[in-house]
Amino acid sequence: MTLRRRDYRTVIVGAGILGLYTAYHLAKAGCGPLLVVDRGRLSAGGSGRNGGGVRQQWETRSTIRLAREAVAAYRRFGREFGHNLWFRQGGYLFLASHPGELERLARVRDAGRAEGLPVRLLDPGEVERLVDGLAPGACVGGCYLASDGTLYPYPAVWGLYEAVRDLGVEVELGVEAAGVRRDGRGRLEAVLTSAGDVTTPTVVNAAGGWSGEFSRRCGLEVPNVATRHEILATEPMKAFLDPMVVRVSDGLYLSQSMRGELVGGLTVPHPAGTQAGVPSSPRFVTAMASAMVGLLPRLAHLGVLRAWAGFYDDTPDGFPVIGEDPRCPGFVHANGFGGHGFMLAPSASRRVASAVLHEPTDLDPREFSPARFLGSGAAPSSERLQLG
Amino acid sequence: MVSAPLRRFRFGRSDVEARPGETVLGALARRGWPSLARSVRYHRPRGPLCGVGTCTGCLVRVNGVPNVRSCRREARDGDVVRTENSWPGPRFDVFGVLDVLLPHGVDTVHGLRRPSWAAPLYQRVGRRLAGFGRAPDPSAVSRPAGSRSLTAEVTVIGGGRSGRPVAEALARGGVRPVLLDRRRTVGPQEPEPPSIAGIDLLSGTTGAFLSPPRPGESPTFTIVGVDTEDRAVLVRSRAVVLATGGYDAALLFEGSDRPGVVTADLALSDLGLPLGRSVVVGGGPRAREVLDRLGAGVGAVVAFGEIAPEVVGAAAELGVPLYPRSRVVRAVGRSHVRAVELARRDGGGGFRLPCRSIILAHRRVPNAQLAFQAGAQRCWFDRPGAYYPWTDARGRTSVPGLFAIGSAAAPRGPPGPATDQLVAAVLGPATAPEAPAPTVGPPGEILPYYRELLRERRRGKWVLCPCEDVLLDELEAAVARGYRGIELGMRYTGVGTGLCQGRYCLPEAIVLLAILEGREPAEVGYVTQRPPLVPTALGALAALRDDLASEGRP
Numbered sequence: 001m002t003l004r005r006r007d008y009r010t011v012i013v014g015a016g017i018l019g020l021y022t023a024y025h026l027a028k029a030g031c032g033p034l035l036v037v038d039r040g041r042l043s044a045g046g047s048g049r050n051g052g053g054v055r056q057q058w059e060t061r062s063t064i065r066l067a068r069e070a071v072a073a074y075r076r077f078g079r080e081f082g083h084n085l086w087f088r089q090g091g092y093l094f095l096a097s098h099p100g101e102l103e104r105l106a107r108v109r110d111a112g113r114a115e116g117l118p119v120r121l122l123d124p125g126e127v128e129r130l131v132d133g134l135a136p137g138a139c140v141g142g143c144y145l146a147s148d149g150t151l152y153p154y155p156a157v158w159g160l161y162e163a164v165r166d167l168g169v170e171v172e173l174g175v176e177a178a179g180v181r182r183d184g185r186g187r188l189e190a191v192l193t194s195a196g197d198v199t200t201p202t203v204v205n206a207a208g209g210w211s212g213e214f215s216r217r218c219g220l221e222v223p224n225v226a227t228r229h230e231i232l233a234t235e236p237m238k239a240f241l242d243p244m245v246v247r248v249s250d251g252l253y254l255s256q257s258m259r260g261e262l263v264g265g266l267t268v269p270h271p272a273g274t275q276a277g278v279p280s281s282p283r284f285v286t287a288m289a290s291a292m293v294g295l296l297p298r299l300a301h302l303g304v305l306r307a308w309a310g311f312y313d314d315t316p317d318g319f320p321v322i323g324e325d326p327r328c329p330g331f332v333h334a335n336g337f338g339g340h341g342f343m344l345a346p347s348a349s350r351r352v353a354s355a356v357l358h359e360p361t362d363l364d365p366r367e368f369s370p371a372r373f374l375g376s377g378a379a380p381s382s383e384r385l386q387l388g
Numbered sequence: 389m390v391s392a393p394l395r396r397f398r399f400g401r402s403d404v405e406a407r408p409g410e411t412v413l414g415a416l417a418r419r420g421w422p423s424l425a426r427s428v429r430y431h432r433p434r435g436p437l438c439g440v441g442t443c444t445g446c447l448v449r450v451n452g453v454p455n456v457r458s459c460r461r462e463a464r465d466g467d468v469v470r471t472e473n474s475w476p477g478p479r480f481d482v483f484g485v486l487d488v489l490l491p492h493g494v495d496t497v498h499g500l501r502r503p504s505w506a507a508p509l510y511q512r513v514g515r516r517l518a519g520f521g522r523a524p525d526p527s528a529v530s531r532p533a534g535s536r537s538l539t540a541e542v543t544v545i546g547g548g549r550s551g552r553p554v555a556e557a558l559a560r561g562g563v564r565p566v567l568l569d570r571r572r573t574v575g576p577q578e579p580e581p582p583s584i585a586g587i588d589l590l591s592g593t594t595g596a597f598l599s600p601p602r603p604g605e606s607p608t609f610t611i612v613g614v615d616t617e618d619r620a621v622l623v624r625s626r627a628v629v630l631a632t633g634g635y636d637a638a639l640l641f642e643g644s645d646r647p648g649v650v651t652a653d654l655a656l657s658d659l660g661l662p663l664g665r666s667v668v669v670g671g672g673p674r675a676r677e678v679l680d681r682l683g684a685g686v687g688a689v690v691a692f693g694e695i696a697p698e699v700v701g702a703a704a705e706l707g708v709p710l711y712p713r714s715r716v717v718r719a720v721g722r723s724h725v726r727a728v729e730l731a732r733r734d735g736g737g738g739f740r741l742p743c744r745s746i747i748l749a750h751r752r753v754p755n756a757q758l759a760f761q762a763g764a765q766r767c768w769f770d771r772p773g774a775y776y777p778w779t780d781a782r783g784r785t786s787v788p789g790l791f792a793i794g795s796a797a798a799p800r801g802p803p804g805p806a807t808d809q810l811v812a813a814v815l816g817p818a819t820a821p822e823a824p825a826p827t828v829g830p831p832g833e834i835l836p837y838y839r840e841l842l843r844e845r846r847r848g849k850w851v852l853c854p855c856e857d858v859l860l861d862e863l864e865a866a867v868a869r870g871y872r873g874i875e876l877g878m879r880y881t882g883v884g885t886g887l888c889q890g891r892y893c894l895p896e897a898i899v900l901l902a903i904l905e906g907r908e909p910a911e912v913g914y915v916t917q918r919p920p921l922v923p924t925a926l927g928a929l930a931a932l933r934d935d936l937a938s939e940g941r942p
Contacts, residue, residue: 041873041875041876042871042876043876043879044875048879075504078501078502078504078507079501079502079504082498083497083498083501084496084497084498084499084500084501086496086511086514087507088508088511088515089508132523132526133523133526154879154880155497158497158869158871158880162869234923234926235454235455235520235887235923236428236455236518236519236520236887237454237455237519237520237521237522237523237524238515238516238518238519238521238522238523239515239516239518239519240522240523241523256515258511258514258515258518259518259519260515260518260519260520261519270605271604271605276602276603276604276605279599279602279763280599280918280919281599281605282597282599282610282612282622282932282936282939283936283937283939285597285612285919285920285929286612286929286930286932286933286935286936287933287936287937289926289927289928289929289930289933290929290930290933292926292930293926293927293930294930297526297529298523298524298525298526298527298528298529299524299926299927300524300528300529300530300618300925300926300927300930301453301524301528301530301618301925301926301927302453302454302455302523302524302925302926303455303922303923303924303925303926304920304923304924304925304926304929305887305889305920305923306885306889306918306919306920307918307919307920308916308918
C-alpha cells in the first residue's frame with residue numbers, strides 16, 4: 001500500500017462515521033489535502049455494528065442540541081449524499097420500572113422541553129398502546145419523543161465514503177496509524193502509519209473503540225475505556241413495533257428494523273479493553289433473550305437470527321471528547337461517544353472540523369474539551385443517559 | 389402390526405392427516421406439490437429448496453408462531469397451520485404484481501428517497517411488505533418447556549458416518565461424551581435414533597452456538613443446542629468434535645429460485661415431495677445417489693464437466709440420457725418449473741427438456757459454520773468451491789480443543805484421521821497446530837461455470853440470495869462502486885443475511901466476487917460467522933440465562 005503523498009494538511013485516524021463526516025466538512029471547507037486511514041475495512045468498527053438508534057432525549061442541554069442538529073442532518077442525508085438511510089422517525093420510548101426512574105425521566109422530559117422538543121411522559125396505558133403485547137406490569141410509565149428514530153448505518157458510511165472521495169479526500173483502508181512524532185516543542189509533526197510516515201500539522205483521533213489505545217500510543221494518557229457491548233437480531237416479521245423501546249433499569253433496548261428484524265441489546269458487563277476482540281457471548285444472548293421475553297412474552301418462540309458485538313468508547317462523565325489536546329498541539333480528539341457516536345456524528349463532526357481549523361465552537365469546554373480530564377476540578381455536569 | 393393413530397391438523401380451510409412423526413411439509417406433500425411461500429421482496433413464488441430445515445421455501449405459521457420450517461416441524465393433533473406473506477394465498481398472491489412492476493428489482497441503497505415528503509410513505513409500505521410472517525400472536529406465549537445443562541469431557545456434534553464411531557469409541561474408552569444430532573423427524577421412515585450405551589445422546593438437536601474457551605470468560609467450550617420443539621440445551625466441554633457433514637449447495641442460473649428447483653438433499657429426503665420428471669444437475673457421486681433413489685423418475689443428467697463412469701453406468705441401466713459438458717441456462721416456468729434450457733459448452737446452441745423439477749447434485753459443501761463461529765481458520769478448496777476449516781492429520785483445527793472430521797473437514801478425497809488416533813488427540817492436551825499451511829486442492833468446476841454465466845445476457849431477475857431476494861445485479865453494482873470483498877458485498881447488498889445464514893448464497897457469492905474482482909476466491913474472504921447457526925427461539929435461550937449468568941463477569 002502506497003500513499004499518494006508524504007504530507008497532508010490533516011490526517012484522520014478512523015474511517016468510521018465520525019472520521020468520514022469530519023473529512024467531509026473539512027474537504028467542503030477546502031482544507032485539503034486530507035488523508036483518512038483505517039486499519040480495517042469500511043464499517044468494521046462501531047459504525048457497522050451499532051443498532052442504528054438516533055435520539056434527542058438526553059439529560060443535558062448541550063447533548064440535546066447536538067442531537068437535534070444530527071436528526072436534521074440525517075433527514076437531509078438522502079438528498080445530500082444520494083444514499084437512502086431509511087431513517088424512520090418512529091419515536092424513542094424510555095420505560096421506567098419504578099417511580100424513582102420515572103422521576104429521572106421527568107427530568108429528561110424537562111430538559112427536552114426546555115429545548116423546545118415535545119417530549120411526553122406516558123402512563124402505563126399509553127405505553128401499552130405504543131407497544132403491542134407488553135407484559136402486564138412491565139413498567140410504571142415512560143418518556144416518549146416521536147421524532148427520534150432509527151436508521152440503517154451502512155448506507156451512511158457508503159454515502160460519506162463516496163462523497164469524500166469525490167471531494168478529493170484520500171481514504172486508505174488497511175493502513176494502521178501506529179503513533180505520532182512530535183517536534184522539540186511537543187507540537188505534532190508527523191503520523192506514523194503502516195504505509196510510512198506522513199508529515200502533517202493535525203491529526204484527528206476518530207478511532208472509535210480504539211481511540212483510547214491510539215491516544216496512549218501517542219503518549220497521551222486519556223480516561224477513555226473500551227467496553228464490549230453486544231446486539232442481537234431476530235428473524236424478520238411484519239411491522240408491529242414502531243418506537244425504539246429502552247428500559248432504564250437494565251439498558252435493554254430494541255427496535256424493529258425496516259427489514260422487520262427486532263434489533264437490540266442489553267448491558268452485560270465484560271472486562272474492559274479491546275484485547276479480547278468482539279466475540280458474541282452466550283451469556284449476553286441468553287440474558288437478552290430473557291429480557292426480551294420478559295418484556296414481550298409473545299416473542300417466546302421467535303428465533304434469534306444473529307448476534308454480534310462492538311466497542312463503546314466510554315468517558316467518565318458521559319460526554320464525548322472533542323477538541324485539541326493541550327498537551328500536544330495538533331492532536332485533535334473526536335472520540336469518547338460511549339456508544340452514541342453514530343447518532344451524534346453529523347453535528348459533532350462539525351465541531352471537530354472547527355477544532356481542526358481553530359475556529360470557535362458553541363461547545364462548553366468544561367463538557368467537551370480534552371482539557372477537562374487534566375485539571376483537578378470535576379466537570380460541572382455529566383451526561384448519564386447512556387442507554388439505547 | 390398395530391398402526392398408530394393419525395395426527396390431524398388444520399391447514400387453511402382444510403384438515404390434513406399426518407402419520408405419527410411426520411412433518412407438516414411431509415403431510416402436505418402427499419396432497420401434491422406444496423405451494424407455501426412467496427419471496428420477501430418481490431413475492432416471487434417459492435418452493436422448498438433444501439429439505440433440511442435451512443431455506444425459506446417452506447415457512448409457515450403454526451399456532452400463531454411465524455416462520456416455522458414445515459420440513460422440520462412434526463405435525464401434531466390440533467395444529468393450526470397457515471401460509472404467510474401472501475394474499476389471498478401463495479398460489480395466487482396479489483403482491484406478486486411487484487415482481488412484474490419491478491422487472492429489474494428495486495435499489496434500496498439509493499432509491500426510494502425522492503421526493504423527500506414521500507419517505508414516510510415508502511417506509512410505511514416497505515415495513516408492511518418486509519418480513520415473512522406477522523409477529524407472533526399475543527396468545528402464543530407458552531414458553532418452551534424446560535432446559536438442560538450438561539457437562540462432558542467431549543462433545544461430538546453430528547452422529548452420522550464420521551461422528552458416531554468417534555462417540556462410540558470415546559464411550560468404550562470410558563469417557564461419556566455428549567452426542568448432538570439434528571436428525572429425528574426427517575420423515576416417517578426414519579425412526580428415532582436408539583439410545584447408545586455410554587453416550588448422552590441429544591437427538592433432534594442442532595448445535596446453534598459454539599463458543600470456544602476464552603480466558604477470563606469461560607474455561608470450556610460452550611455449546612447451545614436447540615431442538616424442533618424450541619427446547620434448548622447447554623453443554624460445556626473441554627473438547628469438541630465437529631462431524632457435521634455437508635449439504636448440497638445451490639446454483640445460480642436464470643430462474644434458479646423457481647419452485648421445483650431443489651437440492652439433492654431434498655430429493656433424497658423422506659419428505660416425499662412430488663418431484664415428477666426431474667433433471668439432475670451434476671455428474672458425480674451425489675448424482676448417482678439421486679439416480680439410485682429416483683430411478684426412472686430422472687429424465688436426464690446434466691453436468692458442466694464430464695460425467696463419472698458410475699453415473700454413466702447407472703443411467704445406461706435406466707435409459708436416462710446424459711448431457712455432459714452442458715450448462716443449465718434457464719429454469720422455464722413461473723409458478724413451477726416446466727422445463728429446463730440447456731446449452732452445450734462446445735457450442736451448438738441451446739435446447740429444452742421438459743421437466744417438473746431440477747435437482748442440484750453438482751457439489752456438496754461443508755457444514756462448517758460452527759467451526760468458523762468458534763474462530764477456526766479456514767481454507768478454500770476450488771473443488772467443490774467452498775471454505776473448509778483448516779485441519780491437520782489428527783483432525784485438529786486452529787482452535788485448541790476443536791476438531792473437525794469427515795465431510796465437514798475436507799472434500800471427498802484422502803480419508804481423515806483414524807478413529808483411535810483422533811480419540812487420542814481429543815483426550816490429549818488441547819493444542820493447535822503451529823502454523824496452518826494453506827491447502828491447495830484440485831481445480832474445480834464452479835469458477836469456470838460462473839465465468840460462463842457472467843458472460844450471459846440477463847433477462848429479468850437473477851436471484852442470488854433467495855431468502856432476501858438479492859439479485860446478481862446488486863452484487864455487480866457493489867463491485868462497480870468499489871466495495872470489494874465478501875464482507876462489504878454482504879453489507880452493501882444484504883446477500884447472506886437471510887434466514888438460511890448464507891448457506892445457499894455465500895458460496896456462490898464468493899466465487900462470483902472472485903471473478904468480478906479479478907482475484908482468487910480466498911482473497912475475497914469470508915464473512916465473520918455470527919451465531920447462531922439456526923434461528924433459535926428467544927424463549928429457549930431465556931431458559932438458559934441462569935446457567936450462564938455467572939460466567940465471565942469482570
